[in-house]
Amino acid sequence: MSDTSAGSAGWSSIANPTRFMALADRLVPWLSVVAAALLAIGLYMSFAAPEDFQQGITVRIMYIHVPFAWLSMMCYTLMAISALGTLVWRHPLADVALKAAAPIGAVFTALALVTGSIWGKPMWGTWWVWDARLTSVFVLFLMYLGIIALTRALDDAGRAAWAAAVITLVGFINVPIIKFSVDWWNTLHQPASVFRLDGPTIAPSLLWPLLVMAAGFTVLFFALHMTAMRTEIRRRRVTSMRRLAARNAEA
Helix, strand or coil: CCHHHHHHHHHHHHHCHHHHHHHHHHHHHHHHHHHHHHHHHHHHHHHHCCCECCCEHHHHHHHHHHHHHHHHHHHHHHHHHHHHHHHCCCCCCHHHHHHHHHHHHHHHHHHHHHHHHHHHHHHHCCCCCCCHHHHHHHHHHHHHHHHHHHHHHCCCHHHHHHHHHHHHHHHCCHHHHHHHHHHHCCCCCCCCCCCCCCCCCCCHHHHHHHHHHHHHHHHHHHHHHHHHHHHHHHHHHHHHHHHHHHHHHHC
């Protein structure tokens, strides 16, 4: 068997809901342990890191705010890929992945907005300003809420999956706007300081705790996402069984 065929077979096996749930049952406990360990180490490193010469102790908010902001965009990117899986490849779990990710992404985005406001108060003198970055992240939060409402408003699972996928793909244009807003417009946020072609501009003593915290929250996201997907699969199975039982009772 060729490598391509083997890879296709591997993806097909994961696409099977029963096999995915078995995989999730094995991975979620390990992911949870790894996430807890990384976050514990990251928090220790964050409190041990030196204060910033300009921002002082308030810079420590960065260690949770920045990962929340990164994950808010990463989660929506995963949803956009899932939307393609629904519309183009008809992947059996694509809609499940999209629906399960939306509430998690909404929470991470809300936390990014809240921690950003807490950080901004001592730095900018205000809790909120309608600059390009903040406004586009707030729009992202509203998009998450809209997708969540849509997936729950339609009784027809097929129509709900199609509509959510289309809206998710259309809304994906907001992700690069968030990313490059500090470069395109004059905002209070500083330009990118970690992922740069010429290397990070943050001192290593501040960068490493940030990266460890980001890794911990990322692993936590995947643990939560797989758990939510597993729950959604079970919910759909129960719904199907109830509808079948209702039809049999009517017959």
